[in-house]
Amino acid sequence: MTRRKHKRAQPSLKAVWRVNIDDHPIGLAWSPDGKRLAIAGVSGPITLFDSADGAVQRVLRGHALDTMAISWHKDSRLLASVGQDGKARLWDAETGTQTSEMSGGASWVERVAFSPVGDWLVSAAGRKLRLWNSSGELIREYPDANSTITDIKWRYDGVQFAISAYNGVVLYDPAEPEPLRRFEWQGSTLTLEWSPDGKYIATGDQDSTVHFWIADTGKDLQMWGYETKVLELAWSFSSRYLATGGGTQVVIWDCSGAGPANTRPIMLEGHQHLIKHLKFQRQGMLLASGGNDGLLAIWKVKKKKTALLADAVFKAPIANLAWSPDDRCIAVSDESGTLSVAAIQ
Amino acid sequence: MNTAESRVPVTVLTGFLGSGKTTLLNRILTENHGKKIAVIENEFGEVGIDNDLVIGAEEEIFEMNNGCICCTVRGDLIRILGHLMKRRDKFDYIMIETTGMADPGPVAQTFYVDDDMQQKLHLDAIVTLVDAKHIWEHIDDSDEAKEQVAFADVILLNKIDLVAPGDLERLEARIKSMNSMAKIYRSRDAVVEMDKILNVGGFDLERALEIDPKFMEPEYPFEWSGIYQLNAGTYKWMMGDGPDPAMGAALLPLANMGLAAQEATLMDAVLTFSEDEQALVAGEMMRLGKGQYNQLVLNENGETVFNVAIEQPGYYQLFTEHHPDEFDACLRGADSVPDPLKTREYKPDHEHDEEVSSVGITIPGDLQLEKLNGWLSQLLREQGQDIFRMKGVLSVRGWDKRFVFQAVHMLFDGSPDRPWGAERRQNKMIFIGRNLDRDALENGFRECLAS
Numbered sequence: 001m002t003r004r005k006h007k008r009a010q011p012s013l014k015a016v017w018r019v020n021i022d023d024h025p026i027g028l029a030w031s032p033d034g035k036r037l038a039i040a041g042v043s044g045p046i047t048l049f050d051s052a053d054g055a056v057q058r059v060l061r062g063h064a065l066d067t068m069a070i071s072w073h074k075d076s077r078l079l080a081s082v083g084q085d086g087k088a089r090l091w092d093a094e095t096g097t098q099t100s101e102m103s104g105g106a107s108w109v110e111r112v113a114f115s116p117v118g119d120w121l122v123s124a125a126g127r128k129l130r131l132w133n134s135s136g137e138l139i140r141e142y143p144d145a146n147s148t149i150t151d152i153k154w155r156y157d158g159v160q161f162a163i164s165a166y167n168g169v170v171l172y173d174p175a176e177p178e179p180l181r182r183f184e185w186q187g188s189t190l191t192l193e194w195s196p197d198g199k200y201i202a203t204g205d206q207d208s209t210v211h212f213w214i215a216d217t218g219k220d221l222q223m224w225g226y227e228t229k230v231l232e233l234a235w236s237f238s239s240r241y242l243a244t245g246g247g248t249q250v251v252i253w254d255c256s257g258a259g260p261a262n263t264r265p266i267m268l269e270g271h272q273h274l275i276k277h278l279k280f281q282r283q284g285m286l287l288a289s290g291g292n293d294g295l296l297a298i299w300k301v302k303k304k305k306t307a308l309l310a311d312a313v314f315k316a317p318i319a320n321l322a323w324s325p326d327d328r329c330i331a332v333s334d335e336s337g338t339l340s341v342a343a344i345q
Numbered sequence: 346m347n348t349a350e351s352r353v354p355v356t357v358l359t360g361f362l363g364s365g366k367t368t369l370l371n372r373i374l375t376e377n378h379g380k381k382i383a384v385i386e387n388e389f390g391e392v393g394i395d396n397d398l399v400i401g402a403e404e405e406i407f408e409m410n411n412g413c414i415c416c417t418v419r420g421d422l423i424r425i426l427g428h429l430m431k432r433r434d435k436f437d438y439i440m441i442e443t444t445g446m447a448d449p450g451p452v453a454q455t456f457y458v459d460d461d462m463q464q465k466l467h468l469d470a471i472v473t474l475v476d477a478k479h480i481w482e483h484i485d486d487s488d489e490a491k492e493q494v495a496f497a498d499v500i501l502l503n504k505i506d507l508v509a510p511g512d513l514e515r516l517e518a519r520i521k522s523m524n525s526m527a528k529i530y531r532s533r534d535a536v537v538e539m540d541k542i543l544n545v546g547g548f549d550l551e552r553a554l555e556i557d558p559k560f561m562e563p564e565y566p567f568e569w570s571g572i573y574q575l576n577a578g579t580y581k582w583m584m585g586d587g588p589d590p591a592m593g594a595a596l597l598p599l600a601n602m603g604l605a606a607q608e609a610t611l612m613d614a615v616l617t618f619s620e621d622e623q624a625l626v627a628g629e630m631m632r633l634g635k636g637q638y639n640q641l642v643l644n645e646n647g648e649t650v651f652n653v654a655i656e657q658p659g660y661y662q663l664f665t666e667h668h669p670d671e672f673d674a675c676l677r678g679a680d681s682v683p684d685p686l687k688t689r690e691y692k693p694d695h696e697h698d699e700e701v702s703s704v705g706i707t708i709p710g711d712l713q714l715e716k717l718n719g720w721l722s723q724l725l726r727e728q729g730q731d732i733f734r735m736k737g738v739l740s741v742r743g744w745d746k747r748f749v750f751q752a753v754h755m756l757f758d759g760s761p762d763r764p765w766g767a768e769r770r771q772n773k774m775i776f777i778g779r780n781l782d783r784d785a786l787e788n789g790f791r792e793c794l795a796s
Contacts, residue, residue, distance in 0.1 A: 024431040042431045066428065084428075107401060110424070147405055148420065166405070166420060188420055206420070206459075228460045274460065335431075 013298065013310040016329060017054030018340040021047055025333035027070035027081075028320035036093060037322075037331055038079055039339055040067040046081055048093055051324065051331075051341065058096035063087065071114045071121075078134055080121055082109035088123040090136055100136025104128065111149060117158030120174045124149035129163060131174055140177060145170065151191045155198045162201055164189040169201055169213060183213045183220065191231050195239040200255065202242050204230030210244050212253075212260060221261050223253065227274075234278040236285060241266075241301055243287050245275035250289050252301060266306055270297055277318055281327040286344065288330055290318025296332050298344065314338060352467040353430070354544050355439045355456060359449045359493045360474030361483060365503040366442055369474065369535035369542075373440065374399070378539050380437040383429055385422065387444050400425055402441075418455040423462060430465045438543050439466065446489050449473075449496040450733070450754060457756035467758075470545040473497035473527075474535070477516055478507040484519070491701045494520055495733045495777050496753070497527045499542055506533040525703035526736060526775045566618040567664045571685030572599060572607075573676060575661050580653040580678050582631060582663075584643060587672035591642045592665060593622060596633050596653065599660040602686070607662075614664040625651060633661075643672075660686075701733075704781045706790050709771040711742035713795040720789050721757075729755035732778040740770035742795040 023041030030037055030051065040046045044062040063083025071080045079091045086107050090100040105128030112123045121132040127144040147166035154161045160180065162171050168185040169192055188206035201213040206229045212221040232245025242253045250268035253260035273292035280287050287299045294314040300307050316336035323330050333339045360366050370384055384399045405421040443452055449471055456468040473493045483490035494500065500520060505513055517529055530541055595617040600606040613635045622640035623632060627649045631639050643649045669675065676683055735752040750759025776786060
């Protein structure tokens with residue numbers, strides 16, 4: 001692995017607004033139309049901000065015993081949340097009212113994901129996997145997973161979704177009760193990301209590995225040598241680059257040509273502590289990284305020379321990062337409850 | 346490595362079903378100790394009790410690195426604790442209850458293997474509840490029971506009201522032979538002061554060494570010796586029935602009563618006991634001198650008499666495999682019963698032929714860090730599965746502070762603590778595990794000294 005030093009760039013992050021929610025932030029999600037920003041606090045409430053000026057629009061009750069995840073419906077009106085009260089809930093962002101309350105199947109409902117296309121919602125509570133529609137009707141309950149489900153991600157076209165758990169990844173077609181395919185790994189898979197073209201499923205694992213599963217064939221490439229477990233994965237929109245954390249350096253794999261096997265990744269230095277979040281722009285080549293050191297760094301990723309474009313230091317570890325749908329702004333939360341929206345210039 | 350102070354202490358509570366874990370937990374949750382405690386139990390929903398919190402766990406064991414038991418961790422704990430640490434209402438303590446049959450290893454290892462856990466939490470102590478009455482049903486043949494005792498920092502002998510005092514002594518001795526570093530407390534109805542089990546601070550190595558002074562002594566192949574002043578003539582060594590049908594013995598001349606002479610004879614006795622034994626039956630003459638290892642075979646019933654012929658008057662030291670009291674044995678002259686001038690008891694080789702045992706080593710001097718790292722990593726690679734716990738206070742060359750560490754299987758957590766100051770620099774280490782080879786451990790450790 002090569003290491004590259006980066007000169008400190010001129011700051012080009014301009015704060016648009018900044019608030020503090022006085023809680024440890026859990027989820028952070030822009031509505032697909034970019035008008036709202038939803039953030040959940042660990043103690044339960046979910047706040048909806050006007051993304052233009054940071055005005056509080058609604059405070060949703062959330063979950064009495066800790067909210068754990070949120071997800072927007074494609075229409076930008078419904079927001080799904082799950083929490084430790086064993087429930088999945090649907091909220092109307094316009095009125096702030098709860099439209100549905102569903103039972104997740106176990107006491108901690110940890111994951112929820114609306115389909116980017118269509119009307120499906122998937123929730124996971126422990127080993128329980130349930131498929132709903134946006135009216136809160138249960139479409140299907142799947143047989144229990146092998147182990148607690150750690151992540152759910154939809155393919156770009158909504159035709160498939162994948163879950164991760166101990167033992168790897170399972171692919172589903174929401175129209176079918178049986179899994180399509182299993183990608184097995186004797187280890188605890190913590191998170192997964194589809195490449196935007198649907199060709200790869202990347203996973204981060206407790207045993208400090210990153211896997212590239214080729215979705216069509218089930219072929220597995222394993223990347224070893226990470227400092228710690230890998231929870232941070234981000235694909236560039238072109239599906240060429242996968243940025244990974246699992247340490248203090250951002251490691252970027254190039255999947256063009258013959259793929260990332262036996263290639264040297266791009267390594268980015270700058271974080272003093274573990275990187276906790278990585279997000280690529282939706283349509284651009286800027287990569288945001290956030291770490292336990294409170295550092296937010298914006299990188300412009302290029303094969304020949306990746307440059308640090310901007311950085312900012314928050315007073316607490318970065319809790320979440322989210323690019324606006326138009327890629328012009330990034331929302332950043334830190335563990336002290338700061339929520340900041342900054343424009344890239 | 347983090348300073349322990351900034352991390353929330355975690356107590357792991359183990360013990361078989363019926364040992365009193367639930368009673369103890371209820372006591373902790375209801376007692377007015379002014380602390381906020383989160384308890385993670387099996388088969389429980391999330392319940393808030395005043396300040397405290399009880400959370401259910403699913404006991405989900407992850408194997409890491411393709412199935413090595415030393416790296417298995419509890420995935421449910423990583424998730425639950427990770428989430429708990431995000432809450433604004435910080436907890437003073439976290440207690441994790443394991444099921445009766447659980448191996449405490451994966452629970453303890455979770456705090457070493459996962460970076461998020463290590464940053465925010467530290468394993469304070471493993472507390473094992475032992476049902477003083479019923480433990481005998483498990484301790485000989487249950488690996489889980491042995492491991493729960495072996496892993497413990499604190500052992501609570503509970504239900505002592507159901508056990509005779511003699512049995513309790515026997516149990517405590519047995520437990521100490523398996524795990525010499527644990528603090529042992531006795532209780533009924535799981536009544537114990539909270540500061541005995543919470544925030545113990547883990548570091549009880551020096552205390553562990555104080556408890557049993559014999560613990561640090563070398564082990565000997567004999568249990569007893571007696572020094573006699575004998576005249577020329579014939580003596581009889583009389584033995585009654587005993588626990589074994591035979592007993593090893595060596596009779597060696599002692600130059601004088603000085604300590605140097607006694608030390609030399611002791612070494613001769615150790616060498617003698619490593620020789621091939623020579624069986625002796627009733628009426629035969631006990632062989633005298635270095636290298637003469639007698640195996641005294643008893644009659645099936647009643648007294649057995651062996652003859653001893655002394656040519657040179659002087660001091661003699663008799664070494665016996667077992668304590669003579671166990672056989673009502675004594676030495677008799679033609680017309681007298683000579684009392685030994687001095688007797689000594691030795692820590693036996695293996696008190697119960699235990700497969701789980703402790704080995705404590707103390708070596709003065711400074712260690713060379715690279716050698717120590719090399720030795721420990723090789724040791725743990727080869728025997729990591731059998732070494733349950735290690736603790737040490739080490740003197741590392743070039744460091745003015747003591748280095749203290751503890752390990753669970755091959756996972757290691759250590760940091761410098763206070764300066765040595767005027768204290769004598771030395772290295773103390775305890776291993777607890779299965780099939781430990783004391784000599785190999787001691788030699789390996791000694792090799793790490795800075796030359």
